[in-house]
Amino acid sequence: MSQPTANCPNCGALIQFRWSSAVQTTCGFCRSILVRRDVDLERVGVVADLPPDSSPIQIATEGVYRNRAFLVVGRILYEYEEGGWNEWHVVFNDGASGWLSDAQAEYAVSFLTAQPGLPAADQLRPRRRLVLNGVEYEVTSLTQARYRGVEGELPFAYWDKEAVLFADLRTADARFATIDYSESEPLLFVGEAVAFDELHLKNLRQFEGWS
């Protein structure tokens, strides 16, 4: 994997990309949000102070999913009525990108999947069944979340969101799907709920009193 570099258009600091396909990143020094335009980086905003959170995952955490090694390169942080969660952007050795979500240390891995004809948000309610790619899912929750901030490298420009509606879906065999209604066309992420130990995570965050 090549590791492109650039300079922050705001403060001039060296920006080293962990993932060559990143569309957006943040400057670690001046906290500018930078979006790639061809070869240049454009400063589109500044990272707001992220609220403190207690995810054991951090940028540069490594793990394994289905025998493929991945690296955590970025994240989006959301908040809702009953807490917050992280969507960690992970990239695999072969350049593929996916998401590792961590909600109160419950983990799921998912991938953006093209799926035309998703139901509109107002058609969904808990316990409704939905067939996606031939698999029957059940809607387990609808969450009105607030976009709270970003960090690191993302596969798209994502920095000026506000309220986002998410539908979570599950199956009997631990498959997991999320429909993100933040864009005009809803986005489908499909994957599975995973146990912490299955991911063989390294370079985790430390917690006082726990080793």
Added chain:
Amino acid sequence: MSAPAQVKALNCPSCGAPLTIRAFEHTLSAVCGNCLSILDTKDPNLQVLQQFKAREGVQPRIPLGTRGKLRGDVYEVVGYQERTITVDDVPYFWSEYLLFNPYKGFRYLTEYQGHWNDVATLRNLPQVDTRGPRPVATLLGEKYYHFQTASATTTYVLGEFPWRVRVGDIAEVRDFVSPPRMLSQEGTEGETVWSLGEYMTGARVWEAFGLPGSPPEAVGVFASQPSPYKGSAKGVWLLCLFLLVALLAVAQAFLAFSRQEQVFRGNYSFSPRSGGEASFVTEVFELKGRPSSVEVGVNTDLANNWAYFRLALINGDTGQAYDFGREVSYYYGRDSDGAWTEGRANDRAVIPTVPAGRYYLRVEPEMDAGASPVRYELTVRRDVPYMGWFWMAAGLLLVPPAFKSLRSVGFERRRWQESDYAGSSSGSGDDE
């Protein structure tokens, strides 16, 4: 790189008492144990969400902050709540200990009258089939039978929670059991959460958390408590079956090795009308070999008649007598349904374990005074198979498994007595 997360110390805005926050930023509300104020820990001023009153002296059996090892991972007790359901105006409450590990997340230990369950939320979505008389939930191919649906109200809280907890919170709880496991579905308006619990004895909880003293005695039978009789009854039935087969083999061997040797045969007749002393003794015959069985057979020419034979097998040397009797009756005829018969014109008696020696039979026939005469033959055979002991042994063998099964059925009855199906038969495949 994020800095190591720090354990937070706060002071209750209401009474000033110190509080420790153990679950880092996951905690959304914490209870001041001193003044029973529930604080919003995400609020910079620790806004009081609720202040509640509680009965005196609530003391979690596992103190907050205690660490223990469950399924190989260390967990810390960070929260405690009591939840109450009301059935027929009687409140029942159970305790829930919220456990935390910063990497593995949250899980629960529940306790009801000395019965413990280790509970974690599920990644899989169980499928519920409500077509039958009793809903069935299936998880990973295993069937869980509906036990109870109840409205659970939070009646006491202590410690901290990753949600905004309040005394008076109500959730609809549906429990399904497949001992030692229990599936629970909890629904609030927007969300349903499934969790899976596994029964634990108090002793195992005490060991896992290194608690002093001994756990409270378990009272009654809990919904998910594994039956102490279930597996054992099955095992005893298997052993019983094995022994029955062995017994059958022994019986076969006895049959094969029986000599069945005829040692005496005599033909007699008896006429009740002639009167006089009917009893007589036969000539002497010899029984040889090891002590074994003797079969005495009576074959008559009775027709629509009966006779009673009082018999004794007597040892001519020692005088020892084996007394017995045989009633022989044989009737036949024809009525509107056709021909019929009743009884048989012959019978036999087997005397087990007769030692060798010189023996004779004493015979005393009896009939109705006006009956027509009977002719009969007496036979004595040595060493015939005697199956009485076989049936007795087989019957005795069946006692322990039958007893175990009865205990098992009784245990299941007590389990389901606490369910929504009390009074109906448990009939859900649990009582094996």
